Amino acid sequence: MAKQLNPNDVLLEVKDLKKHFVSRHGLFGQHTTRVQAVDGVSFKILRGETLGLVGESGCGKSTTGRTIIRLYDVTSGEVIFDGVDISKVSQGEMRQYRKKIQMIFQDPYASLNSRMTVGDIIGEPIDIHNIAKGEERQKIIWNLLERVGLSKEHANRYPHEFSGGQRQRIGIARALAVNPDFIICDEPISALDVSIQAQVVNMLEDLQKELGLTYLFIAHDLSMVKHISDRIGVMYLGKLVELANSDELYDNPNHPYSQALLSAIPIPDPDATKHGQRIVLEGDVPSPINPPSGCRFRTRCKYVMDVCKEVEPEFIEISPNHFSACHLNTVNK
Amino acid sequence: MSEQTINKALWENIPKENKDAEVISRPSMTYWQDAWRRLKKNKLSMLGLLFIFFMVMTAIIGPYVISHDYSTQQLQLANIPPKIDIYKVDDATYIYMHSEYKLFNVTADGLLSDKIKETENDLTNRKRVYNIDGNEVVLDYSYASKKVEENPDGVKFKLFMNGEEMKVYDSVHNKSYVLGTDGLGRDMLARVIYGARISLLIAFIATVVNFFIGVLYGGVSGYFGGRVDNLMMRIVDIINVIPLLLYVILLSVIIGSGLKSIIIALGSVYWVSMARIVRGQVLSLKEQEYVLAARTLGASSMRIMIRHLIPNAMGPIIVSMTMLIPSAIFTEAFLSFIGLGVNAPLASWGTLANDALGGLRSYPYQLFYPSLAISVTMLAFNFLGDGLRDALDPRLRK
Numbered sequence A: 001m002a003k004q005l006n007p008n009d010v011l012l013e014v015k016d017l018k019k020h021f022v023s024r025h026g027l028f029g030q031h032t033t034r035v036q037a038v039d040g041v042s043f044k045i046l047r048g049e050t051l052g053l054v055g056e057s058g059c060g061k062s063t064t065g066r067t068i069i070r071l072y073d074v075t076s077g078e079v080i081f082d083g084v085d086i087s088k089v090s091q092g093e094m095r096q097y098r099k100k101i102q103m104i105f106q107d108p109y110a111s112l113n114s115r116m117t118v119g120d121i122i123g124e125p126i127d128i129h130n131i132a133k134g135e136e137r138q139k140i141i142w143n144l145l146e147r148v149g150l151s152k153e154h155a156n157r158y159p160h161e162f163s164g165g166q167r168q169r170i171g172i173a174r175a176l177a178v179n180p181d182f183i184i185c186d187e188p189i190s191a192l193d194v195s196i197q198a199q200v201v202n203m204l205e206d207l208q209k210e211l212g213l214t215y216l217f218i219a220h221d222l223s224m225v226k227h228i229s230d231r232i233g234v235m236y237l238g239k240l241v242e243l244a245n246s247d248e249l250y251d252n253p254n255h256p257y258s259q260a261l262l263s264a265i266p267i268p269d270p271d272a273t274k275h276g277q278r279i280v281l282e283g284d285v286p287s288p289i290n291p292p293s294g295c296r297f298r299t300r301c302k303y304v305m306d307v308c309k310e311v312e313p314e315f316i317e318i319s320p321n322h323f324s325a326c327h328l329n330t331v332n333k
Numbered sequence B: 001m002s003e004q005t006i007n008k009a010l011w012e013n014i015p016k017e018n019k020d021a022e023v024i025s026r027p028s029m030t031y032w033q034d035a036w037r038r039l040k041k042n043k044l045s046m047l048g049l050l051f052i053f054f055m056v057m058t059a060i061i062g063p064y065v066i067s068h069d070y071s072t073q074q075l076q077l078a079n080i081p082p083k084i085d086i087y088k089v090d091d092a093t094y095i096y097m098h099s100e101y102k103l104f105n106v107t108a109d110g111l112l113s114d115k116i117k118e119t120e121n122d123l124t125n126r127k128r129v130y131n132i133d134g135n136e137v138v139l140d141y142s143y144a145s146k147k148v149e150e151n152p153d154g155v156k157f158k159l160f161m162n163g164e165e166m167k168v169y170d171s172v173h174n175k176s177y178v179l180g181t182d183g184l185g186r187d188m189l190a191r192v193i194y195g196a197r198i199s200l201l202i203a204f205i206a207t208v209v210n211f212f213i214g215v216l217y218g219g220v221s222g223y224f225g226g227r228v229d230n231l232m233m234r235i236v237d238i239i240n241v242i243p244l245l246l247y248v249i250l251l252s253v254i255i256g257s258g259l260k261s262i263i264i265a266l267g268s269v270y271w272v273s274m275a276r277i278v279r280g281q282v283l284s285l286k287e288q289e290y291v292l293a294a295r296t297l298g299a300s301s302m303r304i305m306i307r308h309l310i311p312n313a314m315g316p317i318i319v320s321m322t323m324l325i326p327s328a329i330f331t332e333a334f335l336s337f338i339g340l341g342v343n344a345p346l347a348s349w350g351t352l353a354n355d356a357l358g359g360l361r362s363y364p365y366q367l368f369y370p371s372l373a374i375s376v377t378m379l380a381f382n383f384l385g386d387g388l389r390d391a392l393d394p395r396l397r398k
């Protein structure tokens, strides 16, 4: 990567972020269940950097993203954006940060209101923040459309007239309308055709270069994430299990779960033995309502030891800028 | 193999502007245009819509067009049916014999004029004598009380002109009163049209009230969810279990029976189902990604409600409104029928039906027309509602 990043210029820092969904049942709400969707996640993102976040479905990636942007209230922990902890500010104060943090959603069909024209969809942030009116608003919308590879004639059309890829571009244009610094991309390409995926990813990269954007890029498979990300975090059942530079993670996965994820990526070279045998994970992901004690991955880990059941592994730096949470790192040394 | 020359021009590159893949050729269609296009294909719905339009227009302009007033009583002309039997006196003179043994002058095509005064009324022999254009006409209504052996045909009366029995000359439509008159001699057509005004007005007001209260209440309940939702829905449940009749009776005790109390009663109860529908819609729509997107952009709750949630819930709202109108019409008719409705001389279809009950055996047409109006209108709204449901269902949208 030819990107110049300043290791001291941290745009976003997440400290021990937790998001539990509590629901009440019974006539008087006397029974509660607590879904520990995100349970203590910490990471930093530098200005201009792309952090990839991967993990199986249901491991809490979207919840992490949505909690950072305050779609959900934070259960505990801190979200420090540009030096300010935004996890506890009121929704009113949050408004000013809504111009700086934006989100691109997974489903290009559900993320655009089908009753509004494309122009109004992209114009909504402009109206909400009183950025411009009348002709100037129109011009901004046309510029945004052209920036994402559509044309200004499309402004009067309705979302259902567009293909999935085009709709995703509209969603990107909407996020760009407020001139954000940081964009959370929640699986922006997983609903798209493979041929279009690359187009959208390339466009996101170009936009990053042009506008100096910072991304949190969420996905559930590693192959596309590796291409766009500078660093990658691997999540399992509400926790971050490994965090490293993307090449490092790809070449030297440390956590058994990362190894399993990587072994599932098909390799173009038939002789390649880089990730060895394909590791097939046994069993299902345990429920986040009642996660296993100790290491959460122990129920599916082939290296499971006694200590895994009792002690939760610490998230330690095993080599420079390579963090992992596995007892194998401490026991063997 | 045949020698085929291929035009060189075919191999030329297509000019760039022609192959622009991003161009959309289909004409832009909004959700509502698309729904209208689909609704137009549904014949029954269009028929219903046409009828409703016709009904509304009749209710609005009808009373100004027809010659009779809905409240003018002409006791002389009471209970005249829409179809009348006439007898011929001479070429220029025809008479109509009413079932209450009254004679009227009438033209050959059914235009009623005045009642004929008898010259002699023989109560003991049950005979009346009239003098029409110098002819002596005798109405003998003693047959009605004769025994079966003496009166094998079961006739109730006989008319004689100059000693000769008269036969029915023709059965014609009543031109003066197309739907006949009621027990007080008021024109039925005028009353049915006027009834349409009251019935449609009540249905319209009930629907509007319901739309505003229902959408607001259901929207707030669904949007805020949790405890607020729980509390608000329990209130709805409580309102829902109290029967409508009880409300109306209580209201008529407090503010008197009439238009106002019916409207208040319908308005205060009917929004409940609308609130439930809107709440359900909002509950599911608010988790949609476009709503989340609006929230990440900093949109206020008000804006999300008005710009995103309500427009997307509009389909089910409209369908339930069209389905609600017939039930409001019916409830109003029912309440008026049992005497809790509008007061005389105002007439709704329900009061008309109620008025007709007394003379049902002799004058069934007085019940028939208001009932027909109620049924056909309800049917029309139901057809339209069905069609709208299909047309607005996003699952069928291609």
Ligand SMILES: Nc1ncnc2c1ncn2[C@@H]1O[C@H](COP(=O)(O)OP(=O)(O)OP(=O)(O)O)[C@@H](O)[C@H]1O
Pocket (backbone or CB within 6 Å): A021, A035, A036, A037, A055, A056, A057, A058, A059, A060, A061, A062, A063, A064, A220, A288
């Ligand atoms: N609003 C909610 N209320 C209760 N539980 C929730 C809610 N949203 C998510 N969850 C639960 O939290 C867990 C994490 O969900 P999340 O959507 O973050 O997963 P994900 O990693 O994004 O998965 P995917 O790859 O399928 O998008 C899941 O078990 C989910 O059932």
Ligand SMILES: [Mg+2]
Pocket (backbone or CB within 6 Å): A061, A062, A063, A186, A187
């Ligand atoms: Mg997700």
